[in-house]
Amino acid sequence: MDALILARWQFAITTVYHFFFVPLSIGLALIVAIMETIYVRTGNPLYKTMTKFWGKLLVINFAIGVATGIVQEFQFGMNWSDYSRFVGDIFGAPLAIEALMAFFLESTFLGLWLFGWEKLTKLQHLVSIWLLAIGSTISSFWILAANSFMHQPVGYVINNGRAEMESFSALLTNGHLWVQWPHTMFAAISTAAFFVLGISAYHLRRPLADEAKELFRRSFQIGTLIGIVSTLGVVLAGHAQSQYIIKVQPMKMAAAEALWESEDPAALSLFTVASEAEQRDLFAIKIPGMLSFLTFNRFEGEVRGIKDLQAESEATYGPGNYIPSVFLNYWSFRGMVGAGTLMLGLAAMALYMLARDKIQSPRMLALLVPALGLPYLANATGWIFTEMGRQPWIVYGVLRTEDAVSPTVSTGMVLITLIGFTLVYLVLMAATAYLMLKYATRVPGETATVHAG
């Protein structure tokens, strides 16, 4: 174990953990804002109860997302100081802008929303939740603008031994950003939609008082409508993104498909067991021509394979291993796509339940409860795929991960912080899960049971 490996583990753990909460915060802020809008427009108190019920889960989730986000802001400097020096001229700007434009907005208006039920007018209160939702959307834009630079560096020149900004607008019009941001936003919204669907389904399966039943029935409707749109969006945006990545990071997609040799037409792997050392499949089920079809919208066209891309990279960047972990890319990609496809099917099922008035169907409701976990699987595997698929680069084609780590931070120090963050995160995860369960399963309107001292 060296500092590099540990620093990478630390980044992976803190980031995946952080992003475990972020999508729900973004999506649920939007859904709660929509619920409160209905309340303000109709004056129906049911929607106020609904807003408060889902709002409580939102703030529990938001708190842990904010807390784990603090680390994100500083760990580039802590563990990746050479990276920070090399790209700071470009990478720092979106981070600072994110704080200035989004974090202030989110934190201030979350406070106003949470504490302002009695102090603000209805309209001011409604505007607060919308500003929270807008703030978290702005935040996602700037952090992905920064991340997209790592995947597709644009608008820079190498000067004074570092990457310096040549065009700020290039950073904002980066093609990678404009496929990644919609995909991520739709993913966030679909996470929240499945969250609402899953918890509503849980309640609808139980005997409920009329008012509570109505609340969850309508929550289910909102979750379904937002769910079908966002899941469709995430799949379509994801498809566009894959086609784009094949052009700008062909190695990532080749690894995702375990495509060793260039093929024309290229087959899509459904299930592959491969030997990475020997660079060949041991066992594979494939659909002929399908990968070409997904890439070019027709059943022909060359998709380049790992071996050719490795040779190309060596010709461009010198000798070295330019192949990311095929196992990890292949399975994380399949985890993401598989979960996303299931979500699309389940969202369609929820729509069917609404259209055919089968909202009480216990078997279909039972499917939607565990489905709550699917977006979490997709979100985590999606990020593992996109970041691992870029290796060995930290900035694609420009800076290698091994050259980015802090030179003066010792292995022992990274190990201590890795253990420290992980343990604290585990404890916080347990506390979050406990509160989420407690408040998600509580029927709104029922008086809380008071535990005696």
Added chain:
Amino acid sequence: MDLNILWFILITVLFVGFFILEGFDYGVGILLPFLGKNDTERRVIINTIGPVWDGNEVWLLTAGGAIFAAFPHWYATLFSGFYMALFLLLLGLIVRAVAFEYRSKDENPRWRMVWDWAIFFGSAVPALLWGVAIANMVYGVKIDAEMNYVGTFFDLLNPYALLGGLASFTLFTLHGAVYLDLKTTDALRERAMKMTLRVGPVATVIVVAFIIATYFFTDAIEHLGVDPGFVPMASLLSLFGAAYFVNTKRLGWGFVMTSLNIGLSVITIFMLLFPRVLVSNLNPEWSLTIYNASSSPKTLTIMSFVALIFLPIVLGYQAWSYWVFRHRVSIKSELTY
């Protein structure tokens, strides 16, 4: 004035805002176990900062982002160099943030007690470490020719820096106590006022000791002269002003004075640094400055526009939020946290 200087000033402004605002949050967190005699009182204490603490903390995130954007080498050296200190600080901030939100969401007294201590340590540790970190920035640390910090964690715990830590800790505690005087009622307020009178002299003595130590341990005299000028003097005067107003029970003015003292102290420290951002005590040539640590003129230009447009907007809505929550919190108030 060039953009490097502008950004040095902007980062100073961000830290001034951060320490004034988060300063009383830390103080409130530190005082929580000592002033709240029962659960309701502890809830009142937390609710005095409930709507605003998160927005206050964003001043730090923005300062961090601004250092990264405007002075990447400062960001890289500072955070990789002050590694373990930053780790402890982050742990504190993480558990504290979660604690505010989770503490009152379960009735179990042990659950609440654990989170109350998380708030205490999550406030106390950063309050102490900030002083240690800032003192080290002016004291000088082992920075080599490659801009890397080559000292150890324990090098950061020198007597001068520890005194700085005590100074920030006591000053924030005082600031928080005065804030509670203004935001609470009845018995809790009485207790907060007594606490203010007890913390005040301690903070004053330690801060004055730190100022004197600064003449001996840093290049303050070379840099600012024996008479350091208006800002540092005003900083000291505001500390005595705070003592005067607290003793005469004019607590609004007392809070203005502790705020002024914190703000002016931060400005003094940055004046002491200027034009350096991190002082190397191995070789003055190796210090990081606003020129050798900075981003390109292009990045600084873009960031200047962004900051000058958005900072006033932020100030506007944060001020509005303080206006909305201007009233005192009592045990009869509806308590969100």
